[in-house]
Amino acid sequence: MPAERPREHAPPVAAARRRRLRADRARQLADLLRHQVLTGGFPGGVLPLEDALGQDYGASRNTVRQALDLLRAERLVERQPGVGTVVVAEKYPHGLDRLMGLAETLHEHGRVTNEVRTVGPVPAPACVADRLCVPARTDVLYVERLRRLGGLPLSLDLTYLPMDIGADLIGADLENTDVFRLIEKITGQALGTAEITLEAVNADAHSAAVLQAPRGAAVLMLERLTHLCDGRPVDLEFIRFRGDRITMSGQLRRAA
Amino acid sequence: MPAERPREHAPPVAAARRRRLRADRARQLADLLRHQVLTGGFPGGVLPLEDALGQDYGASRNTVRQALDLLRAERLVERQPGVGTVVVAEKYPHGLDRLMGLAETLHEHGRVTNEVRTVGPVPAPACVADRLCVPARTDVLYVERLRRLGGLPLSLDLTYLPMDIGADLIGADLENTDVFRLIEKITGQALGTAEITLEAVNADAHSAAVLQAPRGAAVLMLERLTHLCDGRPVDLEFIRFRGDRITMSGQLRRAA
Numbered sequence: 001m002p003a004e005r006p007r008e009h010a011p012p013v014a015a016a017r018r019r020r021l022r023a024d025r026a027r028q029l030a031d032l033l034r035h036q037v038l039t040g041g042f043p044g045g046v047l048p049l050e051d052a053l054g055q056d057y058g059a060s061r062n063t064v065r066q067a068l069d070l071l072r073a074e075r076l077v078e079r080q081p082g083v084g085t086v087v088v089a090e091k092y093p094h095g096l097d098r099l100m101g102l103a104e105t106l107h108e109h110g111r112v113t114n115e116v117r118t119v120g121p122v123p124a125p126a127c128v129a130d131r132l133c134v135p136a137r138t139d140v141l142y143v144e145r146l147r148r149l150g151g152l153p154l155s156l157d158l159t160y161l162p163m164d165i166g167a168d169l170i171g172a173d174l175e176n177t178d179v180f181r182l183i184e185k186i187t188g189q190a191l192g193t194a195e196i197t198l199e200a201v202n203a204d205a206h207s208a209a210v211l212q213a214p215r216g217a218a219v220l221m222l223e224r225l226t227h228l229c230d231g232r233p234v235d236l237e238f239i240r241f242r243g244d245r246i247t248m249s250g251q252l253r254r255a256a
Numbered sequence: 257m258p259a260e261r262p263r264e265h266a267p268p269v270a271a272a273r274r275r276r277l278r279a280d281r282a283r284q285l286a287d288l289l290r291h292q293v294l295t296g297g298f299p300g301g302v303l304p305l306e307d308a309l310g311q312d313y314g315a316s317r318n319t320v321r322q323a324l325d326l327l328r329a330e331r332l333v334e335r336q337p338g339v340g341t342v343v344v345a346e347k348y349p350h351g352l353d354r355l356m357g358l359a360e361t362l363h364e365h366g367r368v369t370n371e372v373r374t375v376g377p378v379p380a381p382a383c384v385a386d387r388l389c390v391p392a393r394t395d396v397l398y399v400e401r402l403r404r405l406g407g408l409p410l411s412l413d414l415t416y417l418p419m420d421i422g423a424d425l426i427g428a429d430l431e432n433t434d435v436f437r438l439i440e441k442i443t444g445q446a447l448g449t450a451e452i453t454l455e456a457v458n459a460d461a462h463s464a465a466v467l468q469a470p471r472g473a474a475v476l477m478l479e480r481l482t483h484l485c486d487g488r489p490v491d492l493e494f495i496r497f498r499g500d501r502i503t504m505s506g507q508l509r510r511a512a
Contacts, residue, residue, distance in 0.1 A: 020373075020374055021462075023462035024373070024374070024400070024462070026462075027414075027460070027462065027463060028398075028400070028414055031414060031479075031494040032381060032383050032384065035383065035479060036383055038453075041383065056381055056382065057381045058378070058379060058381070070460050073458075073460060074457060074458070091455075093453075096352070096452070096454070096506075096508070097508075098508060098509065098510065098511075099508040099509055099510040117276075117280070118276055118280070122314070123314060125288060125312055125313045125314070126312065127288050127291065127292055127297065128288065142284075144280065144284070158283075158284055158287060190510055190511070191510040192509070192510055192511075193507050193508065193509050193510065194507065194508045194510075195505070195506075195507055196352070196505065196506055196507070196508055197294075197349075197503050197504065197505045198352070198454060198476070198503065198504040198505075199347075199476065199499060199502075199503050199504070200456035200457070200474040200475055200476035200477075200497070200499035201330060201456070201474050201499055202329075202330070202458075202472070202473065202474045202499070204283070204326050204329060206277075206279035206280075206282075206283065207283060216458070216472055217458065218456040218457050218458045218474040218475065218499070219456055219474065220454070220455065220456035221456075223287075223291060229510075238287040241456070243455060243456035243457055243458070243474070246455075247453050247454065247455050248453065248454040248455070249451070249452065249453045249454075250352075250451075250452055251449050251450065251451055251452070252352070252353075252354065252355040252449065252450045252452055253354065253355055253448070253449050254354065254355040254356075254446055254447040254448055254449070254450075254485075255354075255446070
């Protein structure tokens with residue numbers, strides 16, 4: 001593997017017979033290396049030499065090189081003269097199993113700070129009012145934050161909250177505290193559930209600039225409507241995570 | 257909203273006072289429109305006229321135009337002469353709440369067909385053997401499929417399975433059947449759980465070509481290790497979904 005020459009079983013599938021492109025084999029190898037890069041699988045953060053990788057994965061030297069090129073293009077590894085290929089990824093795991101704020105889920109990885117780009121009441125458009133169960137055109141609090149981990153931009157968050165909670169949020173320490181924690185403090189109630197939608201999108205020029213990412217950089221976009229324990233929707237968010245800085249991990253079950 | 261002029265509450269946050277860039281307001285509006293585009297919120301798939309959008313969202317005409325530009329760049333809407341701005345997104349919801357195969361989760365949206373690009377046994381590299389709990393260098397089945405919905409590429413899936421299950425898979429109808437379903441049929445056992453990791457990455461040139469997406473297109477990358485009910489890991493997958501064709505939705509809970 002990367003299946004340079006897959007052996008045939010009967011009945012053979014026609015497609016299996018044709019010679020695979022090196023690009024296909026390189027992608028296959030890159031995916032396996034990628035997992036190890038992201039999970040600390042290489043001791044000291046240094047990848048084995050190309051020859052050793054070729055041996056371990058039954059891949060030609062050209063395939064190994066092309067696979068490493070793919071990881072470099074993703075800014076997961078770098079070639080360092082005299083050292084070899086080293087891990088430079090700064091990608092952090094965001095839990096998908098429990099509803100958590102960013103500072104909460106990443107507390108082992110560093111301090112999350114928030115630059116509040118704007119905060120203030122705005123009349124709720126119908127689509128926001130509907131989801132937060134307030135009358136249309138009622139004021140809701142709009143908060144826009146650039147969130148950093150270890151000083152580097154991680155996400156750009158656009159948040160809408162009902163004004164009874166929002167009014168208390170304006171004077172709170174938004175720079176250093178998750179909105180989730182503040183909502184629970186203000187309401188004296190724990191959060192319950194959230195409906196989330198995840199997408200991969202290319203960053204537009206302005207979002208990329210704010211996130212200090214290249215134009216067109218892949219962004220993990222999260223839309224989330226969070227409810228209090230009693231079911232009331234209190235927090236509608238549109239979050240753009242820099243794709244090169246976050247992974248989302250969780251467990252799924254087959255049974256309903 | 258988009259907060260052209262957020263009103264101030266005491267104590268004012270300094271950042272709230274500064275004049276917001278139109279690009280910020282356009283992103284804010286685009287996110288709200290985007291949700292409605294993806295959830296069928298516009299009757300007949302036609303967006304209101306720019307003036308009406310401006311009124312509904314308290315946004316200037318220039319902000320509305322720029323927001324629509326963002327949605328067009330994402331290929332979610334198009335401007336049609338004499339009609340206006342229409343929804344052209346073909347983005348389908350993949351459930352994040354239950355472990356499901358692609359054909360299963362998308363059955364309401366059309367037929368999933370699989371082009372088997374390669375299938376055959378390969379010696380398992382250590383990192384695959386470890387995760388599938390087979391001895392290193394043992395043969396495992398490698399399957400590479402380009403999956404289509406309604407004829408258009410949706411995802412490129414790289415799959416590893418232990419050979420006792422894999423041997424029966426080779427002769428199966430991989431073109432028209434989810435691997436999940438085949439595993440359950442072959443083993444006579446239901447699947448149990450899967451650990452998943454989701455990321456947003458830019459497609460490399462070759463993956464983009466295979467997926468018929470532009471070079472650098474945002475891809476939703478899913479790594480998934482699936483277990484049988486009895487806990488045995490049987491299916492390791494690396495899946496690249498075209499970002500413009502899939503959303504992942506689910507519900508998170510606050511309580512552990």
